[in-house]
Amino acid sequence: MIFIDYKNNPPSEELIEEGKELTQQLLALPEDKRKEFIEQNKSYWGKLKDHLASLSYGKCWYTEAHDIASVYHVDHFRPKNETKKLKKDCRIETDNNDEAYWWLAFAWENYRLSGNIPNTSKNAYFPLRKGSPIAKNMNDLDKEWIGLLDPTDETDVMLLTFGEDGRAYPACNDDSSWEAQRVSLSIRVYDLNSTTLVEARVEIQNQCKRRVNRILRLMQDKENNYNQLVKEEIKEQIRELRKMMYPSSELSAAAKHYILNRTEPFIKGILC
Structure with a gap:
């Protein structure tokens, strides 16, 4: 909602x-x-x-x-x-x-x-x-x-x-x-916790989780910290996470709550 x-x-x-x-x-x-x-x-x-x-x-x-x-x-x-x-x-x-x-x-x-x-x-x-x-x-x-x-x-x-x-x-x-x-x-x-809606929210959150974890792996790869392709992929993942929180996106509130509850420092940058 x-x-x-x-x-x-x-x-x-x-x-x-x-x-x-x-x-x-x-x-x-x-x-x-x-x-x-x-x-x-x-x-x-x-x-x-x-x-x-x-x-x-x-x-x-x-x-x-x-x-x-x-x-x-x-x-x-x-x-x-x-x-x-x-x-x-x-x-x-x-x-x-x-x-x-x-x-x-x-x-x-x-x-x-x-x-x-x-x-x-x-x-x-x-x-x-x-x-x-x-x-x-x-x-x-x-x-x-x-x-x-x-x-x-x-x-x-x-x-x-x-x-x-x-x-x-x-x-x-x-x-x-x-x-x-x-x-x-x-x-x-x-009926906000109907099986159909719960499963859809879980899938949205899993998508968020995969993107956040991908960013973490890329950031932890010290050898490629200055690789332009790695930087571009990080930016792309962040853009996609932001899109999932747009009011126009389906179940954006579920995505936003998941992302906000992550504790990684870069999460604050996604909200800017």
């Missing part, structure tokens, strides 16, 4: 206005007509898919994956039709909004680009911290203690790290903290 600066990169004004108009029509309907109206106008968020993809270099916002996350969906971060109580495979007690967030069905701010793995797993789950206020309108959203990491929140992205086993973990040391619990909830709900 990497930060998506969504709020500063909104869709076109035309699409925003269309969403506002649909929202006004939705708000005017009786409760028993809302789901039907949302279903009839579901093509709206499909119009935003290309824009969402452009902000993440075509990657899923939750997993940072391309085709390994399969088909892309426009996910409603806060579920539009229902919310399910999170119980299965989760020991963290949470609350949820029983009424769902139907009034956000056409709000562009609520859309996230999701691959098939996290979209299927997330379903209608949107856990809140036990005792959290429940938002009933746009003005109340910031009052909720949401249990899921949001890729559009720069501080949320910093809470997630990856081990050499390819699995996602909390970046903080206190496992009992709400921050660590949010990471655990996100791993569970987004």
Whole structure:
């Protein structure tokens, strides 16, 4: 997961206005007509898919994956039709909004680009911290203690790290903290430790490891320290490591965490 600066990169004004108009029509309907109206106008968020993809270099916002996350969906971060109580495979007690967030069905701010793995797993789950206020309108959203990491929140992205086993973990040391619990909830709900994603991260980290070790071998070869070809290969390996950390690269966060955790002195130079 990497930060998506969504709020500063909104869709076109035309699409925003269309969403506002649909929202006004939705708000005017009786409760028993809302789901039907949302279903009839579901093509709206499909119009935003290309824009969402452009902000993440075509990657899923939750997993940072391309085709390994399969088909892309426009996910409603806060579920539009229902919310399910999170119980299965989760020991963290949470609350949820029983009424769902139907009034956000056409709000562009609520859309996230999701691959098939996290979209299927997330379903209608949107856990809140036990005792959290429940938002009933746009003005109340910031009052909720949401249990899921949001890729559009720069501080949320910093809470997630990856081990050499390819699995996602909390970046903080206190496992009992709400921050660590949010990471655990996100791993569970987004299925961030699915076999497919874990194997892909391990492969990315192995690529990094091979390049770092190759640099070390070249640097330790004292006889060729001044060989121009050796210097050029070292530079090329460093360039490739930097590319793997680019936001446009698949699973760049996993690559960056691996590289940052290496202790060799030259690693600092790669980050320059």
